[in-house]
Amino acid sequence: MNATDMQEHRLSWLGPTLVPGLVALVLLFAGGVYLDRQNSVLNEERARASVMAEMSLVRAKLEGNINGNIQLVRGLVSVISTEPNMTQGRFAALVSILFEEKSQLRSVAAAPDLVVAMTYPLAGNERAIGLDYRKNEAQREAVLRARDTNKLVLAGPVDLVQGGRGFVGRFPVHADTPAGRAFWGVVSAVVDVDRLYADSGLTDNNLGIEISIAGRDGVADEGTRFFGPDLSNDNPVTAQVVLPSGYWEIAAIPKGGWSTAHGGSWLMRALMVLAGALILLPIGITGRLLGERQQHYRELKTRESALESLSRRLGLALDVSKVGVWEMDLATGQETWDDRTNEVYGLPADGGPRSHEHWRRAVHPDGQASAEDNFRRMIRTGRYESTYRVLLGDGTLRHVRSVAALYREPGIPDRVVGVNWDITADVVLNEDLRRATQLTEARNHELELARVRIEHNALHDSLTGLPNRRYLDEMLRRHAATGFGDSGSMALLHIDLDRFKQINDTMGHAAGDAMLVHASAVLRDNCSNDDFVARIGGDEFVVLTKASAGDIYLGELAERIVEQMRLPVTYEGHECRFGVSIGIAAERTAPLDAKRLLINADIALYRAKGRGRNRYEFFSEALQAEVVKTKRVADEILNGLERNEFVAWFQPQFDAHTLDVVGVEALARWQHPTEGIKAPDAFMPIAEELNVVATVDRLILEQSLAALARWDAIGLGVPRVSVNVSLRRLNDEDLIDGLKQLSIEPGRLSFELVESIYLDEGDAVVGWNIDQIKELGIDVEIDDFGTGYASIVSLQKLRPTRLKIDRQLVSPIVVDQGQRRLLASIVDIGKSMGIEVVAEGVETMEHAAILRDLGCDILQGYAFSRPLAAADFEAFLKAQAWRQAS
Numbered sequence: 001m002n003a004t005d006m007q008e009h010r011l012s013w014l015g016p017t018l019v020p021g022l023v024a025l026v027l028l029f030a031g032g033v034y035l036d037r038q039n040s041v042l043n044e045e046r047a048r049a050s051v052m053a054e055m056s057l058v059r060a061k062l063e064g065n066i067n068g069n070i071q072l073v074r075g076l077v078s079v080i081s082t083e084p085n086m087t088q089g090r091f092a093a094l095v096s097i098l099f100e101e102k103s104q105l106r107s108v109a110a111a112p113d114l115v116v117a118m119t120y121p122l123a124g125n126e127r128a129i130g131l132d133y134r135k136n137e138a139q140r141e142a143v144l145r146a147r148d149t150n151k152l153v154l155a156g157p158v159d160l161v162q163g164g165r166g167f168v169g170r171f172p173v174h175a176d177t178p179a180g181r182a183f184w185g186v187v188s189a190v191v192d193v194d195r196l197y198a199d200s201g202l203t204d205n206n207l208g209i210e211i212s213i214a215g216r217d218g219v220a221d222e223g224t225r226f227f228g229p230d231l232s233n234d235n236p237v238t239a240q241v242v243l244p245s246g247y248w249e250i251a252a253i254p255k256g257g258w259s260t261a262h263g264g265s266w267l268m269r270a271l272m273v274l275a276g277a278l279i280l281l282p283i284g285i286t287g288r289l290l291g292e293r294q295q296h297y298r299e300l301k302t303r304e305s306a307l308e309s310l311s312r313r314l315g316l317a318l319d320v321s322k323v324g325v326w327e328m329d330l331a332t333g334q335e336t337w338d339d340r341t342n343e344v345y346g347l348p349a350d351g352g353p354r355s356h357e358h359w360r361r362a363v364h365p366d367g368q369a370s371a372e373d374n375f376r377r378m379i380r381t382g383r384y385e386s387t388y389r390v391l392l393g394d395g396t397l398r399h400v401r402s403v404a405a406l407y408r409e410p411g412i413p414d415r416v417v418g419v420n421w422d423i424t425a426d427v428v429l430n431e432d433l434r435r436a437t438q439l440t441e442a443r444n445h446e447l448e449l450a451r452v453r454i455e456h457n458a459l460h461d462s463l464t465g466l467p468n469r470r471y472l473d474e475m476l477r478r479h480a481a482t483g484f485g486d487s488g489s490m491a492l493l494h495i496d497l498d499r500f501k502q503i504n505d506t507m508g509h510a511a512g513d514a515m516l517v518h519a520s521a522v523l524r525d526n527c528s529n530d531d532f533v534a535r536i537g538g539d540e541f542v543v544l545t546k547a548s549a550g551d552i553y554l555g556e557l558a559e560r561i562v563e564q565m566r567l568p569v570t571y572e573g574h575e576c577r578f579g580v581s582i583g584i585a586a587e588r589t590a591p592l593d594a595k596r597l598l599i600n601a602d603i604a605l606y607r608a609k610g611r612g613r614n615r616y617e618f619f620s621e622a623l624q625a626e627v628v629k630t631k632r633v634a635d636e637i638l639n640g641l642e643r644n645e646f647v648a649w650f651q652p653q654f655d656a657h658t659l660d661v662v663g664v665e666a667l668a669r670w671q672h673p674t675e676g677i678k679a680p681d682a683f684m685p686i687a688e689e690l691n692v693v694a695t696v697d698r699l700i701l702e703q704s705l706a707a708l709a710r711w712d713a714i715g716l717g718v719p720r721v722s723v724n725v726s727l728r729r730l731n732d733e734d735l736i737d738g739l740k741q742l743s744i745e746p747g748r749l750s751f752e753l754v755e756s757i758y759l760d761e762g763d764a765v766v767g768w769n770i771d772q773i774k775e776l777g778i779d780v781e782i783d784d785f786g787t788g789y790a791s792i793v794s795l796q797k798l799r800p801t802r803l804k805i806d807r808q809l810v811s812p813i814v815v816d817q818g819q820r821r822l823l824a825s826i827v828d829i830g831k832s833m834g835i836e837v838v839a840e841g842v843e844t845m846e847h848a849a850i851l852r853d854l855g856c857d858i859l860q861g862y863a864f865s866r867p868l869a870a871a872d873f874e875a876f877l878k879a880q881a882w883r884q885a886s
Contacts, residue, residue: 047254051237054209055252061200062241062248066191069105070152070169070244072098073189077171080110082444084175084184088118095120104199106166106192110173112185114143125162133186136161139168146170146186152244156215157193157226167191169244176441176448202227209252213241234258324420326404328356331413335359344400344420346392364389364397379416382406387423399427463513464520467534472542475532476594483590484546485530490594491547491554491586494601495523495561497539498579498613511571515578518569526560542601547586551618558582558616566614579614581605586619603627633686636672645671646696648703651867652876653722653838653860656852659883663720663750665860666704667867668696694729698738705742705749707870716877722750722781731765736772746777750801754783770798781838786826795833802858803830807841810861813850820854827855 095108109119116131133143142155156167168190175184197203212228236251254260324341333356339349345362363371371388378384384404404418459471484490504512523533532544565580583605585597604619653663670678687693704721711718779801786809812819830837839851842861864882
C-alpha cells in the first residue's frame with residue numbers, strides 16, 4: 001500500500017471517531033469549565049465557613065470576657081450604692097476579691113461626684129487619684145453619658161492617666177440619701193487591652209485568619225477601627241460583638257487572602273486536561289468515569305451520614321434546651337410547628353396544620369394586640385424578638401420568649417423561621433429576685449434612717465435639740481484651717497446661765513429644763529442661720545460665728561442675748577428670772593487654734609462672772625496676762641503650803657481704858673521666797689478659788705496656839721488669841737473632832753467669823769458647829785460688823801462674845817458727828833446684849849479717845865501697833881512702847 005492509500009485509510013479510520021471525539025472533547029471542556037467554576041465557589045464557601053468558625057470562636061470569647069468583667073464590677077456597684085461613704089480600705093478589700101476571679105481587669109476606680117477618690121490597685125495608679133472626669137477631654141464624654149443616661153458606657157481603647165491603654169466601662173452609681181435616691185458618682189473599670197486580646201485569642205500565632213475590629217461602642221465614631229489591618233476591600237466575613245452599650249464589628253479573611261482558598265482549582269484543571277488527553281482512550285475514559293462515579297457515590301453517602309448525624313445532634317440540642325421550632329409562610333399564613341412548639345402553646349402534637357390564628361388565640365387576651373403589633377412591626381426589619389404571656393385552656397399562665405428571622409430565597413415565597421421557649425421559671429425567679437431586692441432596699445433604707453437618727457442623737461442635745469459638745473468639737477476641727485464659713489476667722493461666745501441653780505433647786509428640774517429650752521430659743525432667735533449654737537454642759541451654751549465683722553458686731557450680739565435673757569419667764573404660774581454671763585474670744589488668723597479659742601472664751605466668761613454677772617467680757621492680752629499671773633500665784637500658793645511658807649503675824653488688842661493688852665489677833669501672812677511678806681489681799685482671793693483657805697486657817701490656828709503656849713512659858717501673859725475662820729471651815733463636819741484634839745483652854749481662843757456668815761436662815765451644819773465651838777470654851781466674835789447682812793435677830797441667835805466694828809465705820813468719827821452717833825448706837829446694841837465691842841482701824845490716839853468715850857471695850861489699830869511677826873511681837877510686848885506713845 002502506497003503512501004496515498006495509507007493516508008486515506010487513516011482518514012477513513014479517523015472519520016467515524018473524530019467527530020464523536022471532538023464532541024466529547026467539547027463536552028468535556030464545557031463540563032470542565034463548569035466544574036472548575038463550581039469547585040471555585042465550593043472552595044470559597046468552605047473557606048468562608050472555616051473563617052466564620054474561627055472568627056465566631058474569637059467573637060464568643062470577646063463577648064464572654066467583656067460581659068464577665070462587667071458582671072464582676074456590677075456586684076461592686078451594688079455594694080457602693082448601699083455604702084456611699086466607703087473608705088479606700090473597704091474599697092480595696094472588695095475589689096481585691098474581684099481580681100481573684102479570672103478576668104482582664106487592670107484597675108477599678110470609684111469617682112464620687114465624678115472625681116476619682118479610690119482606686120485598686122493603688123500601686124501604679126496613684127496618678128488617677130484626684131482625676132476630675134469633667135476636666136479630662138479624653139474621658140469626659142463617656143462619663144457624662146453614663147451619668148445622663150444612667151446606663152453603662154463602655155469606651156475604648158483610650159489612653160489612661162496612669163499610663164497605657166485600656167477599655168473603660170463607666171458604671172453610674174446611685175445611693176440613698178435623706179432626700180431620696182440620688183446620683184453618687186461613677187465606678188470606672190479598666191479592662192487591659194493586651195490581656196483581653198490575648199485571652200480572646202486575637203494574638204494567638206496559631207490563628208489561621210486575619211482579624212480587624214471596628215468600634216461602634218458608647219462613644220466611638222461609626223466604624224472606627226482599633227485592631228488589625230483594614231480588610232474592608234478584601235470581602236471579609238463579618239459579625240457583631242454585642243456590648244452592653246453599642247457593639248463592635250469584627251471582620252476576618254484567611255491568612256494570605258482568599259487566593260489560598262483556590263489552591264485546589266489548578267489540580268482540577270490539570271485533571272480535566274488529563275481527561276481530555278485520555279478522551280480518545282475509551283477504556284481509560286470509561287474506567288476513569290466509573291471510578292469517579294464510585295468516588296462521588298461514596299462522598300454522597302458520607303455527606304448523607306454527616307447530615308443525618310448533624311440532624312440528630314440538632315434534635316437532641318432542641319430537646320434538651322426545650323426550644324420549639326416553627327416556620328411561617330408569609331404568603332399563605334400557614335405555619336409549621338414542631339412538637340415542642342405545640343406543647344408550649346397547649347396544642348396536641350399531632351402534626352396537624354397550624355396558622356397564625358392558632359398563635360394569636362394562645363396569647364393572653366391582655367397582650368394580644370401588643371404581641372401582634374410587635375410581630376408585624378419587627379418582622380419587616382428582618383428580625384423578630386418578643387416576650388409575651390400565653391394562657392392555656394386549663395388556665396395555666398406561661399411566659400414565652402420568641403425569636404425569628406425573615407428567610408428569603410429567589411423563587412420561593414418569603415418565610416419566617418423562628419424558635420420559642422418557655423421562660424416561666426426564669427420570670428418567676430426574676431420576680432422573686434426583684435421582690436427580694438425591694439425588700440433588701442427597704443431594709444437598707446430603714447437601716448440608713450436608723451443610722452441617721454443615731455448619728456443625729458449622738459451629735460445633739462436631747463432636751464434643746466441643739467448640737468452638743470461632740471458636735472462643737474467636730475465643727476471647730478472642721479473650720480480650724482479656713483475659719484468659720486471660710487471667712488478666715490472665728491469667734492466663740494461662751495454663755496453661762498446666772499441663777500439657774502437656784503431655779504433648779506427651788507422649783508425642780510422640770511422648771512430648770514424649761515429655762516434651758518427657753519434659753520436655747522433666745523439664742524436661736526438672736527443668732528443668724530449661719531451661726532452655730534450648741535449646748536455643751538448643764539447650763540452652758542456656745543455660739544460659733546465669724547469674727548470678720550469685728551468686735552462691735554460681737555458685742556451687739558452678746559448685748560442682745562444678755563437683754564433678752566433678763567426678761568422674766570413664766571412657768572406654771574411662777575415668774576422666773578435669770579441672766580447670762582458671756583465670755584467672747586476671737587481669732588482672725590488661719591490656721592486657727594480651736595483649743596485656745598475655747599480656753600480664751602472660758603477665761604473671758606470667768607471675768608464676766610467675777611465682775612458681777614449678767615454681762616459680757618472680751619478676752620484680751622491683759623486678761624490673759626492676769627490669768628497667767630493667777631495661775632502662777634496659784635501654783636506658788638500650793639507649793640507654799642507644802643513648804644510651810646504661811647505664817648501667823650500678830651496685832652495686839654488693848655483695853656480702851658487701861659491700855660493693857662487683852663488679846664491678840666492672828667493674821668495670815670505669806671512668807672514668799674522671792675517677794676517677801678505678802679498680806680492676805682495678795683493671795684486670799686486665789687486661795688479661795690483653790691479651796692485652801694480652810695487649810696491656811698488651820699495652819700494659823702496651830703501656829704497661834706503654839707505661840708500662846710510659848711508666851712505663857714516666858715511670862716508675857718497674853719490673855720487670848722483670835723483667829724479667822726472661813727465659812728468653808730465652818731461647813732467641815734470634822735471641825736469639832738479636830739478642835740477637841742488640840743486641848744484648847746477655855747477662854748484663851750476666839751474665832752472671828754465674818755458677818756455674812758450669820759444670815760437669819762443659816763446653814764444647819766454651820767449652826768451646829770458654832771454651838772459645839774462655844775461648848776469647847778472657844779469665844780465667837782463677829783468680824784467686820786456693819787458691812788454685811790447680820791441682823792439683830794442674828795445677834796440674838798448667835799450670842800457672840802464680841803463684835804468688831806469695821807474700820808470703815810471707825811475712820812470718819814474724828815470729823816463726822818453723824819458717824820459718831822451711828823457708832824454709839826452699835827455700841828449700845830452690844831452693851832444691851834452683853835456683847836463686848838472691839839473697834840478696828842484705830843489710826844490715831846484721837847480715835848482711841850473718842851472710841852473710849854463712846855463705850856468701846858477694846859481697841860486695835862496702827863495707833864498702837866501694826867501686825868508683827870512672832871519675834872517682833874514678843875519684843876514689842878517686852879518694851880511696852882505703846883504706853884509712851886499714848
